[in-house]
Amino acid sequence: MNDYQFIMDLAIILLTTKALGLITKKFRMPQVVGALLAGLIFGPAMLGVISETEFIKAGAEIGVIVLMFSAGLETDVQELKKSGKASLVIALFGVAVPLLMGYAVAAFFNKPGMIESDASATLFLQNIFMGVILTATSVSITVETLKEMGKLKSKSGNAILGAAIIDDIIGIVALTIITSMADTSVNVGVVLLKIVLFFVFAAVVGVIFFISYKKWIEVSKKPMHRDSIVAFVFCLFMAFVAEHFFGVADITGAFIAGLIFSMTQRSTYLASKFEVLSYLYVSPLFFASIGLQVVIPEMDGKIIAFSVIIVLVALISKVVGCGVGAKLCKYQNFQCIRIGFGMISRGEVALIVAAKGAALGLMGSNFIGPIVIMVVITTILTPIFLKIVFHRGPELEMSESNLSETFVEMDMNR
Secondary structure, eight states: OGGGHHHHHHHHHHHHHHHHHHHHHHTTOOHHHHHHHHHHHHSTTTTOSOOOOHHHHHHHHHHHHHHHHHHHHTSOHHHHHHTHHHHHHHHHHHHHHHHHHHHHHHHHHSSTTSOOOOOSSOHHHHHHHHHHHHHOOOHHHHHHHHHHHTOTTSHHHHHHHHHHHHHHHHHHHHHHHHHHHHOTTOOHHHHHHHHHHHHHHHHHHHHHHHHHHHHHHHHHOSOOHHHHHHHHHHHHHHHHHHHHHHOOOHHHHHHHHHHHHHTSTTHHHHHHHHHHHIIIIIHHHHHHHHHHTOOOOOOOHHHHHHHHHHHHHHHHHHHHHHHHHHHHTTOOHHHHHHHHHHTOOOHHHHHHHHHHHHHTTSSOGGGHHHHHHHHHHHHHHHHHHHHHHTTSSOSOOOOHHHHHHHHHHHHHHO
């Protein structure tokens, strides 16, 4: 009977995420907050009704892949091209500021007489690694929130998407460099070469697939269910290749696959199909799984003080770093604020990075609790902050192409 426990776990997750999502919606907060709280309340951190299993972990991975593929499908490619340079600048500042501030806080606390560390690496590497953890951005939380609010295609939304993808790449490089200093078997040059080769591969495969799919559309004339299968298979293929062969996050491969399909005539049809899949199954599983990973250990006064400060630094560093980067790229003040708050969620990305660092002796066990708290708070606060900042400033913030579509619709309705 225990073999079938995953069925009941899934039923509880789907029911609780939806119920709490509706409750948070009544308080004018995004429903994703409720899904995150469901995992936290019913997981090991509180009631312990559900624990993370291999089934939930695998399902959650599919969930984030589908989420990022859908984000790619709904992205305005032309607007993304326009914000490309700006996204790079925003990402660079969004990595540099948290890295420096995280290092400074760790250097203050991580020493004899403050918080004793049992990590094997030097204090310098441990402190740098703490900064690396803070550079992480979990774009999936922001994407779901922006989709729910209908702001994913806004100029700010495109900038956040582009910056977050670049942020992930820079994060991989930073993590590789710091781990190579602790583990001599890691070769930084090889990792950098793999990242470059992945984008070359994605460009070549993308062009070939786009041309082939265009011919498919000409033959089939109208959308069919098999279009969804083809799209999903290509999404999974790109996600697998990115992670397995090139060491790039699978969500990056899924996002690129979505971008390719977004340029086809059937992007709207495909988006509607994946919306159902995401809403019904994979999205609740993914967001609940983040809460299920949280186990808060016992902490003393100094660790609590460190926890409070690291949370504040995590929030401030991304808002300031990404906001300054956006301002340098001549975004308006309200857009800078939206972009900054859109990048603060650390989510599962920071947990993965922290786990890897702890295994390599880059982070002491005493610091795991504060990192978990930081991840939980930034993840839950991101949708709330986004709701607030997107309701301040102009209501209509669209790309030029979306704006023209709106005017056409208005003319047709007259």
